[in-house]
Amino acid sequence: GENVEQHPSTLSVQEGDSAVIKCTYSDSASNYFPWYKQELGKRPQLIIDIRSNVGEKKDQRIAVTLNKTAKHFSLHITETQPEDSAVYFCAASSDYGGSQGNLIFGKGTKLSVKP
Amino acid sequence: DAGVTQSPTHLIKTRGQQVTLRCSPKSGHDTVSWYQQALGQGPQFIFQYYEEEERQRGNFPDRFSGHQFPNYSSELNVNALLLGDSALYLCASSFFVSGNTIYFGEGSWLTVV
Numbered sequence: 001g002e003n004v005e006q007h008p009s010t011l012s013v014q015e016g017d018s019a020v021i022k023c024t025y026s027d028s029a030s031n032y033f034p035w036y037k038q039e040l041g042k043r044p045q046l047i048i049d050i051r052s053n054v055g056e057k058k059d060q061r062i063a064v065t066l067n068k069t070a071k072h073f074s075l076h077i078t079e080t081q082p083e084d085s086a087v088y089f090c091a092a093s094s095d096y097g098g099s100q101g102n103l104i105f106g107k108g109t110k111l112s113v114k115p
Numbered sequence: 116d117a118g119v120t121q122s123p124t125h126l127i128k129t130r131g132q133q134v135t136l137r138c139s140p141k142s143g144h145d146t147v148s149w150y151q152q153a154l155g156q157g158p159q160f161i162f163q164y165y166e167e168e169e170r171q172r173g174n175f176p177d178r179f180s181g182h183q184f185p186n187y188s189s190e191l192n193v194n195a196l197l198l199g200d201s202a203l204y205l206c207a208s209s210f211f212v213s214g215n216t217i218y219f220g221e222g223s224w225l226t227v228v
Contacts, residue, residue, distance in 0.1 A: 034217070043205060043219045044158065089157050099211045102148060102171055105157030 002027040004092050006106025013080050014114055021109045023090035024072040030092040032100055033066060033073045039086045080113045119208045119220035127226045128196050136191045136223045140208030147189040148217070149181060150205040158205055164189050165211050196227045
């Protein structure tokens with residue numbers, strides 16, 4: 001089955017710096033790669049996602065890149081702010097019976113942005 | 116437009132008891148999945164329901180069962196609770212088409228004592 005590995009497990013940056021979180025996946029059938037932000041005691045919130053027919057996607061300060069050949073995808077946050085501090089999870093999913101299958105999550109990255 | 120709603124938000128149960136958690140999907144969604152998130156871990160897939168049937172199941176024992184109703188809402192039942200079942204239980208909803216976004220509810224915090 002699919003396995004998603006996420007690095008680093010913790011990341012500390014100064015406000016205004018960039019942060020990069022990397023994930024690798026094992027199943028070449030995976031075609032959907034979302035990123036979730038989870039604040040303490042809250043639900044995972046989708047911040048950006050990318051599908052296998054796209055190599056890069058950007059939304060303001062957040063961007064995601066996908067390398068299908070190498071089976072890895074990355075989250076880039078520019079101009080970080082203290083409110084970006086949270087745990088970030090990557091996930092991968094493949095089609096299942098005509099719909100999107102279950103998400104396989106990485107173990108998470110705790111991002112701390114220091115003012 | 117209501118998002119994914121779950122109830123109860125918090126509950127405490129004793130080992131051996133049974134628990135039922137409830138979920139209403141986001142308006143327009145017809146597919147519901149359940150995930151278990153232990154403290155400090157990523158969510159783990161339990162099962163997915165569509166058209167009132169279990170379509171996919173993760174690596175969870177038969178003590179975990181579910182149901183989906185005609186209005187697409189869903190229940191997660193856990194029997195013979197163990198201390199290790201203490202976790203945040205997340206409901207996720209989507210539309211049954213490949214490539215659709217999956218949205219999570221706020222979750223139900225279950226503590227087993």
